[in-house]
Amino acid sequence: MNYTWDFSSVFSHSDILIEGAIGTFKLAITALALAIPIGLVLAIMRMSPSRFLNGIASAYINFFRSSAALVLIFWFYFAFPILMSVDMGAYSAATLAITLQSAAYFAEVFRGGISSIQRGQWEAAKAIGMNYAAAMRFVILPQAVKRMLPIFFTRVIELIKTTALAAAIAYGDLLYSASRIVSITFRPIETYTVVALSFFVVIFVMSKAVRLLERRLAISD
DSSP, X not given: OOOOOOOHHHHTTHHHHHHHHHHHHHHHHHHHHHHHHHHHHHHHHHTOSOHHHHHHHHHHHHHHHTSOHHHHHHIIIIXXXXXXXXXXXXXXXXXXXXXXXXXXXXXXXXXXXXXXXXXXXXXXXXXXXXXXXXXXXXXXXXXXXXXXXXXXXXHHHHHHHHGGGGGGGTOOSHHHHHHHHHHHHOOHHHHHHHHHHHHHHHHHHHHHHHHHHHHHHHHHO
């Protein structure tokens, strides 16, 4: 195949790429900031002796973990505004869909970390007069965090990957910005190559950092 590569036309519109990268970063950070506390609450509910709280958390986690992220994004963008009679832009719909699904995954990460702590730690906290909330905050969670960090950051990487699906509803992320550049330059190969490499570099660096963290935690254990 005789194809002449020309990246200059793509980089001449670097402002659009930067705008898209900011959009991706904004979406990922917002979804992450919301999904973590929701996931922690769900994990605590899932481990609660109350059948009611456990049932609600289990139903939530099973539903969102079994749902396709792209379908959720479309549903919150097209269906949710009609059912709730609210205005829902692309950013809000994508954030809501990614947040709710990521919270379900984070809940299982947190639950696994908390469950890995020996029962004796709970009993020791109770013996010195701590209630459930205090034991969770001061004794259990500090130990559980160390064990759950590697898989936690793996889920963060997955969340970043999922943000690319927001381009399907015309949210101004990196992938959508690439489609804008393609419509201007008619250079899809170069444009999507740049975007693919951008995602690869970010995710590869984060993956290496997670592996390094795993080794350090293994040594400290």
